[in-house]
Amino acid sequence: MMDSPAASRSHSGNGPAPPAAEDERLELTDKLILAGPRDYTRLDLDELARITETPPDKVHRNFDDVDEWIDAFYCRIVDEYRLMAAQIPDLHEYTVGEKLSNFCLASMDMMRDHENLIRSTYHPFILERFTATRFEKEVELLFREFTEKDGRVALSNQLLLTGPVYMFWSREYLHMIGYWLENPGSEDQVMALMEKTTSLLNEILYNGVVDKAADLGKYIINNGLFSAFTPAKLARRIFRLPF
Template identity: 30%
Template sequence: MTAEQINDKIELCESAMDLILSEGSFTIAQLSEATGKTASQIYSLFPNKKAITEYYYPSLVIRYSAMIGEIEDFESYTISEKLSNFIFTTFDMMEDRREFVEDTFEKMVFKKGCNSEFHQEMTALFKHFFTTDGRIAVSAGFVMKDYFYEFIAREYLDIVKFWLNDDSDGKERSFALTDKLTGFVEEVVYNKVIDKGFDLAKYLISHAGLAKNIPLFGEWITSWFNDNEEENKDE
């Protein structure tokens, strides 16, 4: 799909949101009048009205991805800062359509889990965040598989649901939860302790069998190193 088609889809979706919030619903004729696009043009991008409304959620990620280029030094952000920025920005975006989000988030996104387009777009964005961050510990690569990014995306959905029901002043509990979760994720993937252990294992084993001279620990470290070497070969 071209960038122009994506922009057209977002425009149609946003116009549909305006009509829903002002009129309670919309027709293709109303959408055509609001956007200047013919019915055939609309149907070339969306198969039906339901698809137009459901596109609101993945469009949040697409719009956010476009915003990244406008954020100065975004690539220098830590993984916690990138995740928090995404979460807080989408909070603001959804607040503008809060009534629609409250009515549809559960059925259009939350219950679908990994099967929603929104979840898939988020998973791809989060994967980009992690795989382009040079501060990620080498050992974190053992857990940073597709299921890891899907898990982070699922946690985000839980945060949105929490945010929708948060009655604290200024949604402070939602912001605190976000800070704690993103901080924890950063601690896990930036922690170099296991990396250092792996380096120690390589040193002990490569220097004339030094590991064998360390009772118990030496046996364990040799076994651990050999197991990880085999896993790396298999991959």
């Protein structure tokens, strides 16, 4: 991870950064890798600048605080994955669930390259934040793209995938990574859980249940059969009640 020149996201609130600024931010995230594992929660920008042997003005020009510097490091995982995924010739044939599993596995491989730094920063700076980090938002955006660019997913199913749903899936991903980092050797368990979870997602997205339910509802209403499907009558039929 972190070796190819992935496009860095803009500095928060300042709009798209020019290429030179993007290169500078990439350089700084590389320096963060060199800082290695330590208690980053006790550091401010000036202290981290000293540790990474970086001019403080250069650090302050790019980041408002240590949190943002570390967040930028994690955002590069998504950037790197986008570059890698662009080289997969049949990626468009993957289901949404397969793409999610692929990203999960690939990101774990990237994190393993700098596992000590990841273990020092992931929980306090990513998983346990009270507000969503840029990394979490980038993961959420990636998941949204997986779904919205898949022409096989019915429009009615896509309408169910609102912002909170994507937020839920991104949080689930973050918690799976957190469990993996806290439990060495749990990769097989995490991937099995991811595969079962994404299999369920595929069933929801591709089996047309929503379309069929909508078609049934439309037929019932158009033919005046709604009274035949009241909850009371359904209960009597299902449980064979005598009243």
